[in-house]
Amino acid sequence: MTSIDPTQSPAQARSGVNPFYFAAWRWHFYAGLFVIPFFCILAVTGMLMLWISWADGRDGERTPVIPQEAALAVSEQAEGAVAAIPGGTLKQYVAPRRDDLAAIFRVDLEGEANMVVVDPYTAEVLEIFPRRSGWYDFADGIHSNLMLGVTGDRMLEIAASLGMVLIATGLYMWWPREAGWRAALIPAFGRGRALWRSLHGVLGFWISIVLAFFLVSGLAWAGIWGEKMVQAWSQFPAEKWDNVPLSDDIHASMNHDRKEVPWALEQTPMPASGSHAGHAGVDAEGGSAVDIDTLDTLAREIGFDARYQLNLPNGEAGVWTINRDSMNTDDTDPTSDRTVHVDQFTGNILADVRYADYSLAGKAMAVGIALHMGTLGLWSVLANTVFCLSVLFLCVSSVVMWWKRRPAGAGGRLAAPPLPRDMPMWQGAVLVGLAVSLAFPLAGLTLITVLALDVLVLQRLPALRRLVS
Structure with a gap:
């Protein structure tokens, strides 16, 4: 992505362009081979989640009811x-965000979580369905781990990590040197290809910071970079709770799929x-x-208005948990996040964690x-939609450029950018690769693997080298 003529032969191009350009182009190409299908999947499923959540909500949260003078007690x-689910166990209550919307209860039966939508004025059951079974959750399952569990999580983490390599190499190639x-x-x-290349480079340049933000915020949920490297040292310290006994469970035990x-x-x-x-x-x-x-009354007294979640105690050591956070669409303001734990026997508030108590990373x-999720209102849904469409265009345009760049008679060859013969200051490239490896372990492992294949295998097997050259 510079002013170089893509129709030049490798020998002609090398004579006038820094070899680092071709090294960056080659890594950009290899990273793109892996990343493009995953980025397309993430962009499409991301848009589906945005608009399903905005138009219809999740788990029955937008089911309408006719408001009456007063709602029944939550216990009723x-x-x-x-x-409605004989033999079931009540696990959670989700308060409606408005007077004209239904309340939601989670009732578990034999390990299966069911959502029961209830009219708060009549206690009539309006709908029952398995939790996380809607179209939003179908898209979310693909977006989170390709519905492949840990394997899918690792594949997406590699793709997101290599996305950072795409951004770095793309910016290096498109950075104005002579053209301004x-x-x-x-x-x-x-x-022709010049138009596609200009559109690809300019759009990529404009959204590079936004793309980096989406990749990093997504990686923070990933199993290696997120849970093992970043989240582990950014968690809220339980020591802040004065003389409060701690359970063997962590907060993640409240997650469900x-x-x-x-x-x-x-x-x-x-x-x-x-x-x-x-x-x-x-x-x-006092009796x-x-x-x-009484927990619902307490929640209202201490500031939980409109929609919030009330999780029932789990076992003898369990606590009542009152929670509101923007990730669960309880509110559009992430700075209003709050989690309160209440002793199930004494009714005492054991912990009250607010946004202000989080670490800087939190x-x-x-x-x-x-x-990332577009839960800040319609403007964020529209902005994220534009971003997703931009990512799809970058993916499509890269394939078009590759197709147009392929030499005549290439057949089934990949036609990768040429490997520069001379690499002055190669130590600098090694240091950059080492930094990427330390920051994003799975990206580093992938880069090392590809480099080993490129140098130790492809360069020693002429037939295989011709296939990718």
Whole structure:
């Protein structure tokens, strides 16, 4: 992506262009071979999730009801939900975000989570369906791990990590040297491959920072870079809770098939019930029962208005958890994220974690996830849609450019960019590769593998070298 003539022979091109350009182009090509199909999948499923969530919501959260004078007690609504699934166990209550929307209860039966949509004014059950079974969740399953579990997660992490290589090499090639900034920022509407190349380079240049943000925010959920490297040292320290007994469970235990707990809390141990720790919440000593009704009242008293989630205690040491976060579309403001844990026996508030309590990385992720998922309102849905379409265009245009660049009679050859013979200051390239490997381990492992194949295999097998040259 410079002013070089793509029709030049490798020998002609090498005579006038820095060999680093061809090295960057070759790595850009190899990274693109792996990344393009995954980026297309992520862009398409991302747009599906954006618009399904905006238009229809998730897990019945947009089911309409006719408002009446007053809603029934949450316990009465819950009774209707549990009665609809005989033998089921109530696990969660999701308060409606408006007076004209239904309440939602999660009722588990034999390990299966079911969502029961209830009219809060009559306790009538309006709908029952398995949790995470809608079209949003189908797209989310592909977007998260290709529905392949850990294998899919690792494949997407490699793709996102190599995406950072694409950005770095693309910026290096398109950076204005002789043509000036106008050519870098404004497309030249020529013909043929030159037009595609200009559109690809300019668009890639403009969205490079946004693409890097989406890749990093997505990588923060990945199994290696996210959970093992970044999240592990960015979790909320449970030591901040004064003399509160801790459970053997971590917050991630509240997840169900998908990431649902705020990123900064996932690895943090849960507090445990069964002590006199904490401060006044539900007045159990004054005779108030610690149940779903008093917890709902407490939630409203301490500032949880409109939609919030109430998770019931899990086992003897479990706690009531009142939660609101933008990742679960409870609110459009990520800085309003809040998680409160209440002792199931004493009604005392054991922990009250707000956005302000997160680490810097936790705060960045709370905002980053909201931007990534487009949960900040219609403007973010539209902005993310434009971005997804831009990524799809970059993928399509790269394939078109490759097709147009292929020499006549190439047949089934990949026609990779030429490998430069002379690489002055090659140590600098090694240091860059080492930095990428340290920052993104799976990208480093992939780069080393491809480099080994390129140098140790392709260069020693003429027939195979011709296939990719």
